[in-house]
Amino acid sequence: MSDRIKKILVANRGEIAIRVIRACHDAGIVSVGIYSDCDRSAYHVRMADEVYHVGPSPSRESYLNQRKIIEIAKASKSDAIHPGYGFLAENDAFSKLCEDNDMIFIGPKSKTIALLGDKLAARKTALKAGLSVIPGTDIDIKDAKTALPKANKIGFPVLVKAAAGGGGKGMRIVESEEALSESVESAIREAGAAFGDGRVYLEKYLLNPRHVEMQILVDSHGNAVYLGERECSVQRRHQKVIEESPSPVVSEKLRRKMGKAAVNLAREAGYIGAGTIEFLVDRELNFYFLEVNARLQVEHPVTELVTGVDLVREQIRIAEGAPLSFKQDDIAPRGHAVECRIYAEDPHHDFMPSTGIITEYREPSGPGIRVDSGVVAGSEIPVYYDPIIAKLISWGANRREAIERTKRALTEYRISGVHTTIGFGCSVMRSARFLTGDYDTNFIDAEFPDKVFECSESDQTQKVAIAAAVYDYLNRSKISMTFKRGPERSTGWIDFHRREAVKRLSKLG
Amino acid sequence: MSEQKDRYIVTIDDREFDINLTRRDGGFIVENNNSTYKVSVDQLSDKKFLFKIDDSSSEVDIARNGSLLEIFLEGKEMNVRVEPFNLAELRKRAGAAIYGQGDKIIKAPMPGLVLASEVKMGERIVKGKTLIIIEAMKMENTIKAPHDAVIKEVFVTAGQAVDKGEKLVELE
Numbered sequence: 001m002s003d004r005i006k007k008i009l010v011a012n013r014g015e016i017a018i019r020v021i022r023a024c025h026d027a028g029i030v031s032v033g034i035y036s037d038c039d040r041s042a043y044h045v046r047m048a049d050e051v052y053h054v055g056p057s058p059s060r061e062s063y064l065n066q067r068k069i070i071e072i073a074k075a076s077k078s079d080a081i082h083p084g085y086g087f088l089a090e091n092d093a094f095s096k097l098c099e100d101n102d103m104i105f106i107g108p109k110s111k112t113i114a115l116l117g118d119k120l121a122a123r124k125t126a127l128k129a130g131l132s133v134i135p136g137t138d139i140d141i142k143d144a145k146t147a148l149p150k151a152n153k154i155g156f157p158v159l160v161k162a163a164a165g166g167g168g169k170g171m172r173i174v175e176s177e178e179a180l181s182e183s184v185e186s187a188i189r190e191a192g193a194a195f196g197d198g199r200v201y202l203e204k205y206l207l208n209p210r211h212v213e214m215q216i217l218v219d220s221h222g223n224a225v226y227l228g229e230r231e232c233s234v235q236r237r238h239q240k241v242i243e244e245s246p247s248p249v250v251s252e253k254l255r256r257k258m259g260k261a262a263v264n265l266a267r268e269a270g271y272i273g274a275g276t277i278e279f280l281v282d283r284e285l286n287f288y289f290l291e292v293n294a295r296l297q298v299e300h301p302v303t304e305l306v307t308g309v310d311l312v313r314e315q316i317r318i319a320e321g322a323p324l325s326f327k328q329d330d331i332a333p334r335g336h337a338v339e340c341r342i343y344a345e346d347p348h349h350d351f352m353p354s355t356g357i358i359t360e361y362r363e364p365s366g367p368g369i370r371v372d373s374g375v376v377a378g379s380e381i382p383v384y385y386d387p388i389i390a391k392l393i394s395w396g397a398n399r400r401e402a403i404e405r406t407k408r409a410l411t412e413y414r415i416s417g418v419h420t421t422i423g424f425g426c427s428v429m430r431s432a433r434f435l436t437g438d439y440d441t442n443f444i445d446a447e448f449p450d451k452v453f454e455c456s457e458s459d460q461t462q463k464v465a466i467a468a469a470v471y472d473y474l475n476r477s478k479i480s481m482t483f484k485r486g487p488e489r490s491t492g493w494i495d496f497h498r499r500e501a502v503k504r505l506s507k508l509g
Numbered sequence: 510m511s512e513q514k515d516r517y518i519v520t521i522d523d524r525e526f527d528i529n530l531t532r533r534d535g536g537f538i539v540e541n542n543n544s545t546y547k548v549s550v551d552q553l554s555d556k557k558f559l560f561k562i563d564d565s566s567s568e569v570d571i572a573r574n575g576s577l578l579e580i581f582l583e584g585k586e587m588n589v590r591v592e593p594f595n596l597a598e599l600r601k602r603a604g605a606a607i608y609g610q611g612d613k614i615i616k617a618p619m620p621g622l623v624l625a626s627e628v629k630m631g632e633r634i635v636k637g638k639t640l641i642i643i644e645a646m647k648m649e650n651t652i653k654a655p656h657d658a659v660i661k662e663v664f665v666t667a668g669q670a671v672d673k674g675e676k677l678v679e680l681e
Contacts, residue, residue, distance in 0.1 A: 190649050352618050353646045383620045416570040416581040423585050455583050464580050464587050465519040465526035467560050467569045472591040
């Protein structure tokens, strides 16, 4: 029968590693962290009870090094491995490796992951479970040549998607025939690099759908519940940035329908653990199966805040073989939650990743605020991994309050040293269209054509200009005293400044 | 003692601010665009300052990067050029001789791996044409032409690792 888990190796980094470590500590479980070269002093390394070096910085040699991670799990006498999200979370070979080594993998069985992780096989399973799917190819596309007749049959625009994909990687929208070959090739390349599996397939591209997903929990005794939906339609480069629960468009009736569909699919696939069924929802509120995320989701906290269920704790219980401690009728969502992901990216330049050292870091707090973060001041955003810094999750008695609190918390947030999506989050919270709840996956492009994202409504640029002038004045009066050992590399301009300063001083004298 | 005014030109993106500073009571009187502000500043740490501009307070991070200041205010970074008025005038009269290189040199916006270099020397390109694809943080980032141009030089090849700010392509 079920054995209590006493020690868990957390095979991840950043905010999600810390999230899992916290769940371990809440449950009196010892946490084991792993780190790559550049994560030697990362925040998750400081939080874990025991830590082990896993390899060089590139993820393939560290957080994706399956053998090494199993070795560490055994050497540290861990009972189980929690993969977090990304990295090895949906890798069936790794889940299998755990099974073969009598190590509990906190996630679905390897054959379930293999089935659902292959998006082509997942489509078939969904059809068998009675769900609607989006028209597309049920075979993989090897090259641009085979893609064309298929794409023409489906009709442009089409979406090129990675069979092993997730998180928008290896995904391309193709508007027309001419762009097809370049998109297919680059999708194959990106999918190969990200997942080690370059298979891609085509799907009809639905124009501006909503992206709504259903959280489920299934134990090993055949009990399955759904914990309500998350609305994830605010996306940039097909990746979610802001999520909320409940969705502004999902009625109780639709929720039940979607929830039942999700549970049916989970049963058909033999799913055990926490999982998410993603749907696309059209204007008429028809929903189509998109994919299963056989893992904990980045945005799981919004569900936790409205249901009161600790999803990571439940994952651990299910892995221990315990039955769910609640039934479907016990799940009664309360209030509203909004998550705003904070990425080290520059929203003003197409959300380009921004690397570097976080020189200052101060989190918001106060009523209704939760921050799941992976950094502290001095942390580095390395070039090797996803640029997520933290997630800000706000709870309110209703949607309006949750949004107001998110806005307030974002303006309290202080991060310096790298570009962040904080100002972007503020702009979304202020947007009239977001407030009405009437938005879809085209929201960012439609709402912010000029791509200006700021927290403050007042003229920040003027403030900065005044600050810059005052700073320069003070700095140059100082430099003029000590210019022989000025800190900067000497440039013509600086010399000129210095001469100016000296001239002015001598005039004063 | 006579009251001394310092006049500055501050440039942020395309905006230019004409700012007059006067030292007063341990702080400054700042004039800009026909408005007057009372400004005081406290240094909080090495690069961190608390500015009070009239009644509003702002934490500002300031670091020097070459001839520019990198300023963070409420999560937003701005690259700022500050020049004494006379100097700015001089530069304007001298034309764009020094800063004119503007967007002719395309630099790597982040460290990463060059996956593909899609242009050749001498090639005529239109705005939006893909120049270079860089992989960073497991994403492909496409560097596109900011305007119509002819490729003067390509500095990188596929498979090459680049640092942030490294030259990728020169346009003509």
